[in-house]
Amino acid sequence: MMTCKEMVELVTLYLEGALLPEDRARFELHMGLCHGCAAYIEQMRQTIYLAGRINEESIPDHVEIDLLNAFREWKSQR
Amino acid sequence: MENEQDRPQTDLALVEAIKSGDESAFQKLVERYYSSMVRIAALYVRDSAVAEDVTQETWIAVLKGLDKFEGRSSFKTWLFTILTNRAKTRAGREDRYVPLGPGWETEDATGEFDAVSAERFVNDGDWNSAFMPRKWEEFPEDYTASRELRTIIEEALATLPAAQAEVIRLRDIQGWPSDEVCNVLAISETNQRVLLHRARSKVRAALERYFAGEQVDRS
Numbered sequence: 145m146m147t148c149k150e151m152v153e154l155v156t157l158y159l160e161g162a163l164l165p166e167d168r169a170r171f172e173l174h175m176g177l178c179h180g181c182a183a184y185i186e187q188m189r190q191t192i193y194l195a196g197r198i199n200e201e202s203i204p205d206h207v208e209i210d211l212l213n214a215f216r217e218w219k220s221q222r
Numbered sequence: 223m224e225n226e227q228d229r230p231q232t233d234l235a236l237v238e239a240i241k242s243g244d245e246s247a248f249q250k251l252v253e254r255y256y257s258s259m260v261r262i263a264a265l266y267v268r269d270s271a272v273a274e275d276v277t278q279e280t281w282i283a284v285l286k287g288l289d290k291f292e293g294r295s296s297f298k299t300w301l302f303t304i305l306t307n308r309a310k311t312r313a314g315r316e317d318r319y320v321p322l323g324p325g326w327e328t329e330d331a332t333g334e335f336d337a338v339s340a341e342r343f344v345n346d347g348d349w350n351s352a353f354m355p356r357k358w359e360e361f362p363e364d365y366t367a368s369r370e371l372r373t374i375i376e377e378a379l380a381t382l383p384a385a386q387a388e389v390i391r392l393r394d395i396q397g398w399p400s401d402e403v404c405n406v407l408a409i410s411e412t413n414q415r416v417l418l419h420r421a422r423s424k425v426r427a428a429l430e431r432y433f434a435g436e437q438v439d440r441s
Binding site: 147148149150152153155156157160162178179180181183184186187188190191192194195196198200201202203204207208210211212214215216218219222 | 243245248249252253256257258274277278281282285286337338340343346347348349354355356357358361371372375376390391394395396397400415418419422423425426429430
């Protein structure tokens with residue numbers, strides 16, 4: 145049986161699908177029996193989910209204007 | 223979950239539209255990659271103004287070379303190859319800049335690391351029941367980028383070493399597949415996983431503190 149301390153270091157490999165089949169089975173067995181680890185892995189999934197909902201800052205206005213001008217020039221020369 | 227209509231257009235669909243002169247397609251493609259490009263260029267040139275410059279030059283080079291892009295590699299790989307080549311040239315030309323050497327990310331992927339403080343476990347490696355992770359009761363199922371959570375995550379990212387921060391941004395915030403992250407950052411699959419693991423573990427810990435605080439406040 146893996147320990148909880150090992151579980152929290154393997155969770156990324158688990159979520160990446162990078163555990164060997166026998167390790168994956170041991171991981172899932174532990175997760176099914178341990179409330180703390182089940183909660184931890186759910187928190188990792190929620191962390192990834194939240195990170196995916198962040199919008200990074202947009203383009204500065206002056207850059208957008210410069211690039212649109214470059215686009216129009218490129219288009220006119222084609 | 224996104225349904226079929228909401229799914230963003232693929233890079234290749236946007237490239238085709240740009241070739242036929244569609245300005246809004248160009249805007250969309252620039253928006254998709256601009257912030258990642260500036261950050262990645264900054265890894266080489268170590269100066270955000272120069273990184274912005276390199277990014278702008280890259281887009282102009284992309285337009286000029288677009289007819290030659292045949293889709294043999296992904297657009298993303300092509301785009302970031304142009305970007306990093308330009309950033310490397312720029313970094314090499316100006317003495318005060320130090321180009322990234324091979325293995326630049328290794329330092330951030332080695333050394334001792336505990337995803338969770340060792341104090342939360344009892345001797346044989348089981349959770350100490352007093353410090354066991356608990357369900358985040360306040361977790362918003364229909365979460366739509368609250369300013370507060372965004373701030374928590376951004377603050378956690380700001381404390382990460384550069385390579386860890388870049389990997390989690392590309393993988394989890396931008397949603398890139400791991401092979402493209404490895405290509406663009408010139409790192410191995412193994413190192414990428416280590417960096418991602420460390421970064422995610424620290425962001426999770428920051429969120430755990432936040433959700434624990436919220437629960438106390440509301441009780």
